[in-house]
Amino acid sequence: MLTLQEQRDLREKVALDEISVSIAKDIYWKDLKDGTRSWQTQDWKQRRETFLKDKCEICNGSGILTIQHLSHPRKYNDYENEITRKYISELTDSTFIIQKSIFLDHIIKNYDYSPVPLCPKCQSRKPNKRVKKELKFLCTKCHFEFNETTSLSAEKLVDIFYEKKDSIEIKNKCFVSKDKWKNQHNLKEIHYWLLRTGTKASNFAKIEKEAFLLYLDENIKYIEFDDTITACKKCASNYDLKNIELCPNCKLFYKGTQYPTCIQCLPEDKRKSALEKVEFGKQMNEMHKNLGID
């Protein structure tokens, strides 16, 4: 695993295009596959010692102390998706970048269309189907009775969509993908996915570089012990560390987001009893319930 300085250097090289993203990925992920805690390099262990405070930042106790991360880097693919979404949102929503004919070809090639049945007289949607009557359908809008419903062609639907993106006619997910997933999509969704594929293909190098830099930033912050606190083992197991924040009163100790202040800022009698409860390793919510400050 790369040391902190090596990771910073690698990030710099990627940013300056001195190294390709795919080579950088190989270097970065090379020894991540063995499943060991490979970020615990010698340099990590040394820096950990300097970051570890001598008291728990939740209860002020000095039991067995560990560094707790309040946030974690996401998977690389999450960053790639995030940057791709950014590129798509930069395209103006009202403009149809995809030519209508290309869009229609894409639909015909990749989707089966099962149209919404309509009344042949007034084009109202979903006429009532009847079981015993001679004429199978009754339109609830114009009261016309008939045997055969009509429907809009895919071409007509696409026309409507290109005229008005939010028309009621195009809301139904009446297109089923021909692949093994058999996804049900409406035209808006198909348009989005086609736009996404195109955006990703034509900006792939930029997206990949931005995403990998972001990913490296977050991982570097992680091994720099950014967004961490020192907590004793009892507090670490008592608290959901994702829901912890600095006490607004003293801005010194941490507290669960559901509580008004940290333990230190409670009135003397409640503080003592809260600390005892932490000592016994009881759940914090139980403690607060008993103290009546829930």
Ligand SMILES: [Zn+2]
């Ligand atoms: Zn503690």
Ligand SMILES: [Zn+2]
């Ligand atoms: Zn009708």
Ligand SMILES: [Zn+2]
């Ligand atoms: Zn406080």
